[in-house]
Amino acid sequence: MFDTVLVANRGEIAVRVIRTLRALGIRSVAVFSDADADARHVREADTAVRIGPAAAAESYLSVERLLEAARRTGAQAVHPGYGFLAENAGFARACADAGLVFIGPPADAISLMGDKIRAKETVRAAGVPVVPGSSGSGLSDAELTAAAREIGMPVLLKPSAGGGGKGMRLVRDEALLGEEIAAARREARGSFGDDTLLVERWVDRPRHIEIQVLADGHGNVVHLGERECSLQRRHQKIVEEAPSPLLDAATRAAMGEAAVQAARSCGYTGAGTVEFIVPGDDPASYYFMEMNTRLQVEHPVTELITGLDLVEWQVRVAAGERLGLAQEDVTLTGHAVEARICAETARVSGDRVDFLPSAGTVRLLREPAGEGVRVDSGLSEGTEVGTSYDPMLAKVIAYGPDRATALRRLRAALAETVVLGVDTNAGFLRRLLAHPAVVSGALDTGLVDRDAATLVRSDVPGEVYAAGALLRQRDLFPGPAPSQPPTWVDPFSVPTGWRLGGEPAWTPHHVRVAGHDPVTLRVRDIGTATEIALDGAEPQPTRVVRLDPTALTVELDALTHRFAHAPSPEGTWLGRDGDAWLVREHDPIDARGSASAAGADTLTAPMPGTVTVVKAAVGDEVTAGQSLLVVEAMKMEHVISAPHDGTVTELDVTAGATVAMDQVLAVVTPREES
Numbered sequence: 001m002f003d004t005v006l007v008a009n010r011g012e013i014a015v016r017v018i019r020t021l022r023a024l025g026i027r028s029v030a031v032f033s034d035a036d037a038d039a040r041h042v043r044e045a046d047t048a049v050r051i052g053p054a055a056a057a058e059s060y061l062s063v064e065r066l067l068e069a070a071r072r073t074g075a076q077a078v079h080p081g082y083g084f085l086a087e088n089a090g091f092a093r094a095c096a097d098a099g100l101v102f103i104g105p106p107a108d109a110i111s112l113m114g115d116k117i118r119a120k121e122t123v124r125a126a127g128v129p130v131v132p133g134s135s136g137s138g139l140s141d142a143e144l145t146a147a148a149r150e151i152g153m154p155v156l157l158k159p160s161a162g163g164g165g166k167g168m169r170l171v172r173d174e175a176l177l178g179e180e181i182a183a184a185r186r187e188a189r190g191s192f193g194d195d196t197l198l199v200e201r202w203v204d205r206p207r208h209i210e211i212q213v214l215a216d217g218h219g220n221v222v223h224l225g226e227r228e229c230s231l232q233r234r235h236q237k238i239v240e241e242a243p244s245p246l247l248d249a250a251t252r253a254a255m256g257e258a259a260v261q262a263a264r265s266c267g268y269t270g271a272g273t274v275e276f277i278v279p280g281d282d283p284a285s286y287y288f289m290e291m292n293t294r295l296q297v298e299h300p301v302t303e304l305i306t307g308l309d310l311v312e313w314q315v316r317v318a319a320g321e322r323l324g325l326a327q328e329d330v331t332l333t334g335h336a337v338e339a340r341i342c343a344e345t346a347r348v349s350g351d352r353v354d355f356l357p358s359a360g361t362v363r364l365l366r367e368p369a370g371e372g373v374r375v376d377s378g379l380s381e382g383t384e385v386g387t388s389y390d391p392m393l394a395k396v397i398a399y400g401p402d403r404a405t406a407l408r409r410l411r412a413a414l415a416e417t418v419v420l421g422v423d424t425n426a427g428f429l430r431r432l433l434a435h436p437a438v439v440s441g442a443l444d445t446g447l448v449d450r451d452a453a454t455l456v457r458s459d460v461p462g463e464v465y466a467a468g469a470l471l472r473q474r475d476l477f478p479g480p481a482p483s484q485p486p487t488w489v490d491p492f493s494v495p496t497g498w499r500l501g502g503e504p505a506w507t508p509h510h511v512r513v514a515g516h517d518p519v520t521l522r523v524r525d526i527g528t529a530t531e532i533a534l535d536g537a538e539p540q541p542t543r544v545v546r547l548d549p550t551a552l553t554v555e556l557d558a559l560t561h562r563f564a565h566a567p568s569p570e571g572t573w574l575g576r577d578g579d580a581w582l583v584r585e586h587d588p589i590d591a592r593g594s595a596s597a598a599g600a601d602t603l604t605a606p607m608p609g610t611v612t613v614v615k616a617a618v619g620d621e622v623t624a625g626q627s628l629l630v631v632e633a634m635k636m637e638h639v640i641s642a643p644h645d646g647t648v649t650e651l652d653v654t655a656g657a658t659v660a661m662d663q664v665l666a667v668v669t670p671r672e673e674s
Contacts, residue, residue, distance in 0.1 A: 001319050002026055002077045005103070006070045007045070008091075009081030010060060011378035012394055013295075014041035017079050020311040029073045031066060033059035035388055040380045047073055054388045060084045063091050067098050077101035077318060079311075083390060086294040087114050087162070103318040105293050109266045113291040116160045117198055119266075123288050126265035128258045131277060131287040133200035145177050148199045157181060159188035160196040165235030167191060170202060186630075187637055190612065205444040207278040208232065209244050209286070211259035212302045214313055215268045220323045223256035224306050225332045227298055229275075230443040231432065233355065238425070238448065239432065240298035241337040242305050245403060245441030251283050256327075262291055270317050271295055271310050280444050297340065297395070300376060304336035304399040334399055335406040339414060339433070341377075341394040343385045345423040346456040347515060347606065353452040355425070356607040357391050357633040359661075360384075363421035363566035363573055364550055368413035372399040372406070385422045387608050387633035393424065403441070407433055420566040420573035420580055427579035431455045457579060460513045463561040464574055466532050467554045468583030469509040469521040470544050471565075471572055476507070506533070512586040532556070601649075603640050603666045605659040609633030614655050620648045622668060629653070629665055646670040 005021055006029040007014045014030060018041065021028040030045030035054035042048045049069035052059035059065065061084055070078060078095050080086035086104070089111035095102040104110070113119045117137045120130045134147035137160065148155045153174055159167040167188035169180040185195035212224040228244035229237045243252070259274035273292040279285050299310045317323070345358045362383040367375045377394035385393065396417060398410035414430040432438060432455050437447055448455075506522035522533045523542075531539040545560060546553040552565040552574070564575040571584035613630035616622060622642040629640040650667035653659060 002101070002315070004029060004073060004075045005077045005079055005315070006031065006066070006073065006075035006100075007041070007079050007081065008060070008066050009079075009084055009086070010036055010039065010041055010389065012376050012392070013081040013083075013297075013378075015044055015378050016376050017081060017311055018044050020309055020315070021079075023309075024312060024315065026315070029069065029075050031060070031069050033388075035384070035386055038382065038384075040378050040383070043380075049073060054386070056084065056388065063094050066091075067094060067100070070098070070100055075100065077103055077315075079103040079314070080294065082294050082297060087292070089114060101318050103270070103314050105266075105268050105270050105272060109268050110293045112266045113268075113272075113293050114161060116158060116290050117196075119291060120288065122265050123262045123291075126261045128262050128265075128288045129286065131200045131203075131289060134198050138196060139198070141178065141181050144181055144197055144199050148177055149174065151199065151201050154202040154204075156200045156202045157184045158198055158200060159184065159192055159194070160198055161188065161194035162192035165232070165237075167197075168235040170235075183637070186613070190632065203277055203279055203287075205280050205446060206230075207244070207246055207280050207283075207443065208237075208275065208289075208445050209247070209255070209278050210273045210275040210292075210296070211256055212296075212299070212310075213259050213263045213268070213272050213274060214310075214317070214323060214325070215263050215270065215272070216317045216323045217269050217320060218322050220325075221260045221263050221268070222323065222325055222327045222330055223259050224302050224308065224330055226252060226255060227296075227301055228443065229298065230445050231438065231448055232445050233448045233452070235445075237298065238340050238342075239337065239429065239438075240301055241335065241403070241406070242301040243332055243335070245443075246278065246280070246283050248283075251286075254284075255286055258286075258288070262288060266291070268293070271299070271314050280442075297392070298338050300374060300395065300397045301336035301338050304374070304397065305332045305334055306330060307333070334401050335403040336397060336399045337403075337406045337410045337433075338395050338397040339410060339426075339429040340392050341396060341417065341419070341429075342391040342425050343393055343422050344391055344425055345515070345607070346425070346428060346452075348453055348456050348458055351453050353456055354606070354638070356638060357387050357609065358385070358423040359387050359608050360422035361568070362419060363568050364418060364564055364575070365420075366416065366418035366564065367394070368396060368416035370409075370413070372409045373397070373413045374399070379419065393419070404439075407439065415577045417578055418564045418575045418580075420564060420575050421568060423580065427457065427577060428455055430578045460516050460581060461561075462534055463554065463556050463559075464513070464563075464581050464583065465511060465519055465521055465534060466542055466556050467552060467561070467563055467565075467574055468511050468572055469523055469532060470530075470542065470554055471547075471552070472509050472511070472585070473507060473523045474544070474547075510586040510588055512584050513581050514584070518586040518588070601643070601646070601667050601669055602664055603628070603643070603668065605631055605661055605663045605665055606638055606640075607631065607633050608661045609638075609659060611653045611655055611657045611659060611665070612637070614651070614653065616648050616651065616666070618648055618651050622646060622648060628668075631659065631665075640665060642668050644668065644670050 004027040018028045028045045030048040051065040085091040089107040092102040092107035154172040157169040169184045189195040208229040215221040227242045231239035275289045276286045344355045374397040400406035512518040532542045533539040540557040552563045566573045612632045616628045626642045646668045649669045
């Protein structure tokens with residue numbers, strides 16, 4: 001067994017691997033970029049090495065710096081986690097050349113299964129059914145287009161070199177193939193350094209089901225059952241569960257055997273996942289999609305129903321041990337469901353919902369606990385969430401004796417999850433888990449995209465505005481004057497609204513929550529009571545019941561409302577049931593000037609990130625909906641389009657420029673006839 005292992009990753013997966021290393025009595029080495037100097041995985045490791053600036057290419061993706069960190073700390077093995085270099089055959093070979101054990105499969109297996117085209121050909125030869133699609137590697141745009149036409153629309157464009165939904169494009173309109181191929185190549189090149197694409201038949205309303213396999217270096221391969229991963233957004237998983245509510249025992253056994261054969265076909269060792277696409281109306285017809293030659297984000301649900309620690313088995317297999325586990329020894333007990341907490345902001349436009357990366361400082365953190373609840377997290381209070389890395393922050397997992405119990409426990413756990421200071425999807429996930437189709441198990445990979453608009457809170461509850469206004473009202477009360485007794489306050493500086501011979505005057509508070517129109521609340525004290533009125537509505541009695549540094553309870557019209565809260569330089573964060581709101585002060589006069597300067601003609605950055613493509617120039621005539629720029633953050637692209645027909649009169653950025661949220665990018669002046 002190893003004495004020291006370097007974890008070549010960051011965030012929640014690094015923390016997760018370090019936990020198992022500690023349980024095995026193995027010294028852990030963390031690596032970190034300048035942006036992660038105070039990160040949780042750095043604090044929890046036995047030792048840590050700074051390896052470069054925030055840019056992943058110069059830190060977490062730098063093979064040379066990772067190997068040097070291993071040499072300096074005396075590491076004997078490297079655990080790659082997932083993402084970054086976890087499925088990089090060159091890194092696995094470099095570790096071997098440096099005398100380090102790569103805790104993962106052989107480089108040849110990574111190379112073979114990392115090329116989706118070769119992988120399909122290999123497993124097909126082993127008798128595993130595959131999705132109909134293009135054949136051959138390095139297809140040109142014209143060849144991809146021809147293959148798509150031959151298969152028939154709709155089709156799915158996929159990068160050959162990677163997964164995680166990055167670079168994948170579902171194309172239903174043949175006329176859009178050229179544009180979508182270009183976008184898929186660009187995103188694949190940025191994510192994996194390789195823009196090779198393949199095209200596959202799209203199965204409408206499919207299920208995404210994957211099989212976990214374990215293999216040692218002595219010829220033993222077993223599967224650990226399946227995971228249902230059909231709840232996805234833009235081809236990226238957000239909720240996973242085990243076992244699948246779709247499969248019966250016979251189908252599970254058949255798919256498991258197919259996964260074992262796929263692993264054997266490439267000489268696999270360690271933990272891996274074979275992914276299948278399954279028609280929801282015909283589970284017996286399953287097709288191989290790809291094999292992930294690493295640990296999966298969703299591995300905890302398999303651990304909970306099997307009682308096995310997959311990271312431990314990765315380490316033991318890499319150390320040369322036998323599995324000591326036959327297929328008949330694997331038993332699946334109970335049910336587990338996982339939800340991925342991501343830093344993102346949901347913006348609704350009609351029926352369309354855009355989930356944009358968010359950034360900020362974690363001001364308050366409360367992670368759930370209790371029976372059957374597990375949290376894998378890389379967060380701590382004070383964590384700076386930027387846009388340099390993947391937006392996933394943590395995972396909340398719930399286990400129960402049956403599916404209904406696991407879902408109920410996970411919904412309750414998400415309600416207890418508090419992350420203030422950065423927008424997350426916790427509230428969205430909680431509502432998704434209550435969706436009738438999710439509760440019944442009638443899932444498919446398009447469910448989330450179809451119903452996202454109904455799962456995003458389109459309104460801000462009145463009590464949120466009331467709580468923000470009451471906190472601002474309290475801030476207006478001055479402390480005692482320095483020359484006066486501690487209990488004395490200047491009565492003329494207190495915002496009581498008192499006036500001679502009449503009712504107390506109202507104190508107005510103008511506040512705003514991002515993505516929503518500003519509102520005006522009026523507050524006044526009448527004797528010992530306080531009243532509040534929202535945007536001209538009838539006054540309601542209100543009061544602050546409890547206020548401490550992290551919790552706030554307000555009473556509004558005889559109903560109490562409890563919030564977690566945290567101050568920030570931008571305003572006050574309030575959280576409840578997984579949702580969070582940043583209540584800011586709104587200056588109507590300043591806003592009126594800004595609105596005239598940045599009207600409907602002005603295009604602003606919807607998220608902090610980097611401009612990757614500029615498709616227009618000052619003076620260009622453009623049409624409504626025409627793509628002008630592409631902004632990328634956390635490996636996600638967002639297209640900035642012309643709001644109407646007109647002329648580009650301003651263009652303030654170039655490709656490669658870093659932009660802040662709401663920064664002006666361009667101005668399109670409408671044509672007179674528009």
